[in-house]
Amino acid sequence: MSNSIIETVQLCYEYTLGGEKTLRALDNVSLQITEGEYVCLIGPNGSGKSTLARHLNALLLPAAGDVYVDGLLTGEEKHRWEIRRRVGLVFQNPDNQIVATTVEEDVAFGLENMGIDPPVIRRRVKEALELVGMSTLAQHAPHLLSGGQKQRVAIAGIIAMRPRCLVLDEPTAMLDPRGRREVLATISMLNRQEKVTVVHITHFMEETLEADRIIVMDRGKIACSGTPAEIFSGELDLESLGMDMPAIPALARALREGGLPVPPNTLDVDQLVDYLC
Amino acid sequence: MSGMRSITLGHYLPGNSILHRLDPRAKLMGLLILIAALFLIKTFSGFFYFGLFFVLTFVSSRLPWRYFMRGLKPVLYIVFFTLILHFLFTKGGQVFWRFGPLTIEENGVFLGSFMTLRLILLVITTLLVTLTTSPIAFADGIEFLLRPLRVFRVPGHEIAMMMTIALRFIPTLMEESDKIRKAQMARGADFESGNIFRRARNLVPLLVPLFVSAFRRADDLAVAMESRCYRGGDNRTKMRQQQVTCLDYLGVFTTCGIAAAIVLTGV
Ligand SMILES: Nc1ncnc2c1ncn2[C@@H]1O[C@H](COP(=O)(O)OP(=O)(O)OP(=O)(O)O)[C@@H](O)[C@H]1O
Ligand SMILES: [Mg+2]
Numbered sequence: 001m002s003n004s005i006i007e008t009v010q011l012c013y014e015y016t017l018g019g020e021k022t023l024r025a026l027d028n029v030s031l032q033i034t035e036g037e038y039v040c041l042i043g044p045n046g047s048g049k050s051t052l053a054r055h056l057n058a059l060l061l062p063a064a065g066d067v068y069v070d071g072l073l074t075g076e077e078k079h080r081w082e083i084r085r086r087v088g089l090v091f092q093n094p095d096n097q098i099v100a101t102t103v104e105e106d107v108a109f110g111l112e113n114m115g116i117d118p119p120v121i122r123r124r125v126k127e128a129l130e131l132v133g134m135s136t137l138a139q140h141a142p143h144l145l146s147g148g149q150k151q152r153v154a155i156a157g158i159i160a161m162r163p164r165c166l167v168l169d170e171p172t173a174m175l176d177p178r179g180r181r182e183v184l185a186t187i188s189m190l191n192r193q194e195k196v197t198v199v200h201i202t203h204f205m206e207e208t209l210e211a212d213r214i215i216v217m218d219r220g221k222i223a224c225s226g227t228p229a230e231i232f233s234g235e236l237d238l239e240s241l242g243m244d245m246p247a248i249p250a251l252a253r254a255l256r257e258g259g260l261p262v263p264p265n266t267l268d269v270d271q272l273v274d275y276l277c
Numbered sequence: 278m279s280g281m282r283s284i285t286l287g288h289y290l291p292g293n294s295i296l297h298r299l300d301p302r303a304k305l306m307g308l309l310i311l312i313a314a315l316f317l318i319k320t321f322s323g324f325f326y327f328g329l330f331f332v333l334t335f336v337s338s339r340l341p342w343r344y345f346m347r348g349l350k351p352v353l354y355i356v357f358f359t360l361i362l363h364f365l366f367t368k369g370g371q372v373f374w375r376f377g378p379l380t381i382e383e384n385g386v387f388l389g390s391f392m393t394l395r396l397i398l399l400v401i402t403t404l405l406v407t408l409t410t411s412p413i414a415f416a417d418g419i420e421f422l423l424r425p426l427r428v429f430r431v432p433g434h435e436i437a438m439m440m441t442i443a444l445r446f447i448p449t450l451m452e453e454s455d456k457i458r459k460a461q462m463a464r465g466a467d468f469e470s471g472n473i474f475r476r477a478r479n480l481v482p483l484l485v486p487l488f489v490s491a492f493r494r495a496d497d498l499a500v501a502m503e504s505r506c507y508r509g510g511d512n513r514t515k516m517r518q519q520q521v522t523c524l525d526y527l528g529v530f531t532t533c534g535i536a537a538a539i540v541l542t543g544v
Pocket of ligand 2: 049050169
């Protein structure tokens with residue numbers, strides 16, 4: 001486990017639904033995420049993806065089992081803040097995670113909480129805004145930004161804290177196609193260029209094709225995991241889990257069923273064109 | 278409703294005058310000193326000097342006076358009401374005017390005018406400060422000034438944080454209320470006709486969804502803040518460091534001196 005940045009060991013979690021009733025949201029989830037990896041987490045509504053995400057930076061603590069971040073146990077009080085610095089969470093609604101009244105103030109928020117010296121904060125805020133391409137709007141009021149821009153500000157606020165791992169819980173769900181592209185480009189740049197480990201939760205299958213690994217969740221358990229090529233090869237019955245195949249793998253599978261032996265690892269248009277022509 | 282969007286807290290008007298450039302902490306301290314002076318002044322001549330000082334500061338701030346008066350309007354009703362109450366119900370001294378059981382007497386006129394002047398000066402001085410200080414700087418200033426009161430468990434940092442979050446979310450919630458209003462109007466809700474009580478009742482379908490959404494936002498925000506290591510004001514730093522300059526010291530000392538002089542002339 002030397003190079004695994006996040007490890008969960010038989011993680012279970014239950015929500016109390018008032019009175020004696022409980023709901024098991026996570027059921028014996030064991031997974032390891034390697035440093036620098038780009039992992040996509042998919043699964044139907046209520047399968048426990050958000051609950052899992054909140055365990056990764058100690059917002060929720062396991063009912064049973066353990067979660068390790070960089071070797072630190074999330075259950076231990078004294079590690080809590082260090083864990084939250086190392087694993088940053090970006091949420092779905094861009095409006096509800098921006099605290100301050102200007103872009104740069106908001107990016108500084110996490111650093112201010114960590115008690116970092118003001119000149120260092122300034123420098124890091126500037127770097128983070130440059131990284132997500134928002135430097136020109138540093139003085140802007142958040143409510144005047146587009147959804148994609150707000151979400152990039154939220155990402156900058158996390159990146160400024162220099163986390164090892166970025167966990168994004170449906171960051172593109174409320175965005176238009178353009179905003180979605182902006183945010184996706186930012187995430188994959190951070191993974192490739194800055195070597196930040198990424199855990200990306202999404203309902204858009206198209207977004208998962210770039211991942212190193214896809215983890216499919218269902219009813220609080222890991223249903224399966226593998227590379228995009230493995231997951232979308234057509235052998236797995238994603239429809240029964242209530243999920244769609246992305247367009248190209250679906251087409252490839254249809255062609256295969258029609259008798260054309262398209263290789264199962266065909267994920268994008270280029271690969272399909274290469275095969276067909 | 279379109280006017281609603283234009284409401285900003287305190288109606289801050291950016292500018293570059295000395296008053297604009299002063300540190301918010303210096304301004305708030307100056308304001309406190311002046312308010313204290315207002316309550317110590319016992320004569321009309323004291324108010325006259327105070328007014329003179331106000332006019333000088335106001336002119337130097339280069340605020341447009343029309344804009345200033347507009348900010349004053351809502352308070353004028355209260356001032357007028359105070360005046361009427363004193364005129365009618367404070368008795369004593371010579372009777373100036375009599376109509377059946379109603380009389381206006383010397384003490385009422387005196388005390389009424391005195392209180393009214395004090396109230397007006399209080400309001401315009403405060404307004405002058407709020408109009409020349411950005412709300413965020415204001416929040417910072419309040420946090421600083423409340424710091425000594427922490428021993429009495431006054432949550433200065435929390436108050437400032439609340440102000441910041443309110444400022445951040447007021448435009449968002451206004452946009453949302455606009456959306457809800459349109460959605461309810463499309464369903465046949467009527468916000469424009471009827472008397473005041475009817476209108477107030479008609480606001481319920483607007484306010485209920487707005488509150489529900491505000492609470493959900495608050496919940497989300499709390500989680501997001503916690504996940505960004507927020508744990509209250511202890512050991513927290515601030516990116517925006519305000520530099521206290523000679524101007525700030527000068528401002529506070531001058532205000533102190535002038536306030537003392539005014540109070541002493543009136544004794
Ligand atoms: N605060 C809560 N209290 C009680 N039950 C909850 C709470 N949050 C989630 N649940 C339940 O836990 C289960 C897992 O929820 P979770 O939000 O983790 O799913 P998810 O995979 O993120 O779903 P979605 O795709 O809709 O975001 C669901 O059945 C949900 O109803
Ligand atoms: Mg979720």
